[in-house]
Amino acid sequence: MAVPQGTRAPVIFVLEPFGGSIRRNNPNLPFIFWDDAAVTRGDGVFETLLIRDGKAANLRRHAERFRSSARLLDMPEPDAEYWARATAEAAEAWVTERGEGVDAKCVWTYTRGRASTGFPSAWLVLSDIPQKTLDQRANGVKVMTTPRGFSVDTTLPGVDEVTRGGTGPGEERRVAPWLTVGAKTLNYAANMAALRWAHAHGTDDVIYVDPRDVHPDKGPRVLEGATSTVVLAKSKKRLRTPVPGGEVLPGTTQAALFEHAEAAGWRCKARDIYLRDLKTAESVWLVSSVRVAARVLSLDGKTLEVGGDPEEVRALIEGALGS
Ligand code: PLP
Numbered sequence: 001m002a003v004p005q006g007t008r009a010p011v012i013f014v015l016e017p018f019g020g021s022i023r024r025n026n027p028n029l030p031f032i033f034w035d036d037a038a039v040t041r042g043d044g045v046f047e048t049l050l051i052r053d054g055k056a057a058n059l060r061r062h063a064e065r066f067r068s069s070a071r072l073l074d075m076p077e078p079d080a081e082y083w084a085r086a087t088a089e090a091a092e093a094w095v096t097e098r099g100e101g102v103d104a105k106c107v108w109t110y111t112r113g114r115a116s117t118g119f120p121s122a123w124l125v126l127s128d129i130p131q132k133t134l135d136q137r138a139n140g141v142k143v144m145t146t147p148r149g150f151s152v153d154t155t156l157p158g159v160d161e162v163t164r165g166g167t168g169p170g171e172e173r174r175v176a177p178w179l180t181v182g183a184k185t186l187n188y189a190a191n192m193a194a195l196r197w198a199h200a201h202g203t204d205d206v207i208y209v210d211p212r213d214v215h216p217d218k219g220p221r222v223l224e225g226a227t228s229t230v231v232l233a234k235s236k237k238r239l240r241t242p243v244p245g246g247e248v249l250p251g252t253t254q255a256a257l258f259e260h261a262e263a264a265g266w267r268c269k270a271r272d273i274y275l276r277d278l279k280t281a282e283s284v285w286l287v288s289s290v291r292v293a294a295r296v297l298s299l300d301g302k303t304l305e306v307g308g309d310p311e312e313v314r315a316l317i318e319g320a321l322g323s
Helices: 037-041 059-072 080-098 131-139 189-200 252-263 275-280 310-320
Strands: 011-015 022-025 044-052 104-111 121-128 141-147 205-215 219-225 229-234 238-242 267-271 283-288 292-299
Touching (some): 037 104, 044 080, 059 252, 080 104, 080 121, 229 252, 252 267, 252 283, 252 310, 283 310, 292 310
Antiparallel strands (some): 011 022, 011 121, 044 104, 104 121, 219 229
């Protein structure tokens, strides 16, 4: 397949799983083995970070979720400082080669590793942000709602450590505690399939809803986007997001936004949100690390009315990235 115009070679660093050396890998040379669990099973965890002005945005929250995801998969905990050092080295190489001011997408990948050795594999890649992502950031997205296709009534140990959500201690609702919902695992094929489905139906993205939890007046409960957290702006400087934990991945962008917005005088809460709440909000956003914020323009073919000042909300989200 042709490399899209304007796309340049990524910066790849391979890490030793338990700390130690970090080495640059030529992107034309392979570094993953045929029996790596990432290849054979999609078994491992990842994080996607934004590199802005030569630095990783929201690094602490990404490192916390990375460790929490690894714990949920019973993998050895990654050393946050080591990953931060490797990221800083890669970001320095990026700035040297691309110049100041070019944002990058940074993906950390940490897999259960080779079946033959049992050692995890670890690497990170910095690459250009796809033009489509930048367009969606600037122009917004058309969204369709859909059930996720599976739902699990579960809470998982570790999720609460990175989120205010989840079920409290003592509540035993672990129907399938081995399921790694709540971890950011490499198993994203279903999310990508949902996006292809959205594109095939003339939209850009999906918002998952829970068909088991339908409010009599407000419709199904809202979960999250395929690769993003749903955030609503309401009148009187209020922000809302579905309660993270369980089936809703705790988003680092949403967490940074809420902390930043609270400090700026907004009132921010994680609550159960139903479909009609999206239609009555001043603005609806899909927030995530690299796309940052894409305003939802329409939902299931119906244009969403905009109220308040969406640019103020956007500025809050951009401002939160340094926190
Ligand atoms: N929910 C899902 C399922 C995701 O894949 C992502 C990010 O990729 C998010 C939410 C948003 O998380 P973050 O803000 O940390 O990028």
